[in-house]
Amino acid sequence: MKKLDGDSPINNKKFLAYVVSELTTKIAMFYMLYHLGSKLDWEELTLLISMLVTSASLTIGYVLGIASLEKYLSSAVQIFDKEDQKLKKEIQELKTKIEDK
Helix, strand or coil: CCCCCCHHHHHHHHHHHHHHHHHHHHHHHHHHHHHHHCCHHHHHHHHHHHHHHHHHHHHHHHHHHHHHHHHHHHHHCCCCCCHHHHHHHHHHHHHHHHHCC
């Protein structure tokens, strides 16, 4: 399948939201681990685990969403190509009928 309109991922709002989310989560986790060191209370540990689960869920959701969108677009293109081929064939048949008369 050819690339549609030459758009790069940076022009995609969903991609930018995903990148911002990932970066802020990773920065917050790094800050907490660096700042707190080995003296984590159960609240901080719970926060870190929830940040990790949220980050993983966003990553999985984004990847699955993009994969399903690409599959949908690919199938739509194939359907329209088949329709286009049928129409071209019908037009050719009509032209030959008109030329025969």
